[in-house]
Amino acid sequence: MASKERDPLDPVRGRKLLVEGGPSFHDITEQVCTPVEQPSLAWWLAFLPSLGALGIFGVSLFWLLWRGVGVWGLNNPVDWGWAIVDFVFWVGIGHAGTLISAVLFLFRQQWRTAVNRSAEAMTIFAVICALMFPTFHTGRPWLLYWALPLPNQMQMWPNFRSPLLWDVFAVSTYFTVSLLFWYIGLVPDLATMRDRATTKIRRVAYGIFALGWRGSTRHWQHYEKAYLLLAGLATPLVLSVHTIVSFDFAVSQLPGWHTTIFPPYFVAGAIFSGFAMVLTLLIPIRKWYGLEHIITIKHLENMAKIILLTGSLVGYAYAMEFFVAWYSGNPYESFAFVNRAFGPYAWAYWIMISCNVISPQLVWFEKIRRSPAALFVLSIFVNIGMWFERFVITVTSLSRDFLPSSWDYYTATIWDVGLLVGSFGLFFTLFCLFVRFLPMVAIAEIKSVMPAANPHPPGDH
DSSP, X not given: OHHHHHSOBOTTTOSBOSSOSOOOHHHHHHHHHHHHXXXXXXXXXXXXXXXXXXXXXXXXXXXXXXXXXXXXXOOSSOOSOHHHHHHHHHHHHTHHHHIIIIIHHHXXXXXXXXXXXXXXXXXXXXXXXXXXXXXXXXXXXXXXXXXXXXXXXXXXXXXXTOHHHHHHHHHHXXXXXXXXXXXXXXXXXXXXXXXXXXXXXXXXXXXXXXXXXOXXXXXXXXXXXXXXXXXXXXXXXXXXXHHHHHHHHHTSOSTTTOOTTHHHHHHHHHHHHHHHHHXXXXXXXXXXXXXXXXXXXXXXXXXXXXXXXXXXXXHHHXXXXXXXXHHHTOHHHHHHXXXXXXXXXXXXXXXXXXXIIIGGXXXXXXXXXXXXXXXXXXXXXXXXXXXHHHHIXXXXXXXXXXXGGGOOOOOXXXXXXXXXXXXXXXXXXXHHHHHHHSOSSOHHHHHHTSGGGXXXXXXXX
16 A cells, blocks of 8 residues: 555556646646746756856867867877767767667657656757767867768768768767657647747747647657657667767777677666766756656656666676686786776776766665655766766776887866866756757657546446
8 A cells, every 4th residue: 555655556557657646638738838938046047057167168169279189188198088088978878868768669668758858858969069079089170071971172081991980970870860859759849839829939939840730630640650760760779879989999909998898888888877867857857847746756766777777787897898808818908907997097997886886786775766866966976987987998998008118197187177067068058948948848748648648438447
């Protein structure tokens, strides 16, 4: 009986309710649309610091373009520094959105309906942040079109055997499909905002993007076919994108990088960090906007369980790296992993282990996984740990390669830090604008999982 009181049951399906408190369809529309129509003080308190951090990004980027990549802490042999670390980190953050939207949709997991819209938006903004870093890491971003297979005056053609070029196609494809998937899901809710608009500008703006939606049977049929098709396209991208990003490292001959475990290990880590960022965003939002009955404790608990699963997979991958290095009998590989744990960057390695392996195990305790405050703190630790994971992989292997005569210690500069902080400013600014102008919860999908969406005659059980 206690469990039923804690998670009330749907009177039709007999399953745990995904929307608590028994609101009507009209109540759901009001609660989701009000933050868009009437910005709150909480939104300004989040938006202004984000805008300030975005200013740091602009200053750091201007100085980088003015002086060149020499303002970073790069040296020889560490010619990949924080820029690549940040790139891999942000691509990983973008994985949870597509997983929640596409994979859980195909598996008919209805709990995704409360969190998919925000997670999809997070994906778009994270990929935008990720693309900033390789663009400017080239040193000459105005010549970025050289990476594309376009006829040019020098008769040069990209090297299709390079995993860096594979990144260009993988990430751009992922971004395009994710953007279309997010937009298609928005169309019914944009029509709702259009019909509720009180000013001509808002009515015209929402009307243009609503594509003439009127909610007819034909519209819903086309919508569901398009949504299913894009979900099918997006699902393999969840696996392929971070697999290809891992090839940046795995296809090299450098000890610590040259390993076949990287593709599944990177994918698990990406989902791990992506779900952590979803929790980081949604836990404050559900409180500020009074959406606790829509984004329920059950939703947070489900995402925490996925974090526990993927965190355990990441911990297993860490252990297997050491085992494979020892079992291979390669002295360079063995040294690379011992150096990670006990060398000059041991501090970064043990931060990574503490955040990524130890902290997720707290989710085994029910009080932790059902506590929004505890999950919020845990999600921040996970994101810190995943950034350090990319740092450890990139820097420890480069700083001590085959020849001791070429070893050097890498130290970031203030401009490296400025770009990292600024990228968070860009991400949170974009997310704040999304919350301000678009429904953060999929209204139509939330209504579809409510008991009222499944009418049944009296006495029919």
